[in-house]
Amino acid sequence: MQPDRERALFELGIKLGALYHQYTGAPLNMETLDSLERAIEKSVSVQPYVLSAKVLIDRSRVQDKLNKFGYCELEGRMLDVRIEVQYGSAKVAGIIRYDEELDYPLMFVE
Numbered sequence: 691m692q693p694d695r696e697r698a699l700f701e702l703g704i705k706l707g708a709l710y711h712q713y714t715g716a717p718l719n720m721e722t723l724d725s726l727e728r729a730i731e732k733s734v735s736v737q738p739y740v741l742s743a744k745v746l747i748d749r750s751r752v753q754d755k756l757n758k759f760g761y762c763e764l765e766g767r768m769l770d771v772r773i774e775v776q777y778g779s780a781k782v783a784g785i786i787r788y789d790e791e792l793d794y795p796l797m798f799v800e
Contacts, residue, residue, distance in 0.1 A: 694778030699799065701739045702775045702784045706797045709734055709745075709773070710766060710786060719761040723747050726764070730771075739775045746770040748788075766795030 755762035771786040
């Protein structure tokens with residue numbers, strides 16, 4: 691691997707892991723979904739080397755988890771994320787996506 695690609699992959703991993711652990715547990719409801727998606731995207735996008743960030747929160751999973759007060763907490767299984775990073779000449783992208791079979795949100799390099 692070339693040094694730029696190694697650094698780009700490292701930066702990507704840091705951003706995916708930080709996003710996951712920073713935002714899981716955040717309170718949300720059906721009315722705040724859009725604004726939370728945009729806030730996460732904007733927060734990640736200001737970090738060094740980030741070219742783009744796209745965050746989708748699974749509305750059906752949120753709806754299923756709403757408590758008697760009308761909100762729930764963001765869970766990893768609700769996230770569908772794609773981040774693109776460039777370091778030097780290397781451009782890489784990665785995702786967070788829930789794996790139904792494993793019952794676990796996984797991170798991948800695309």
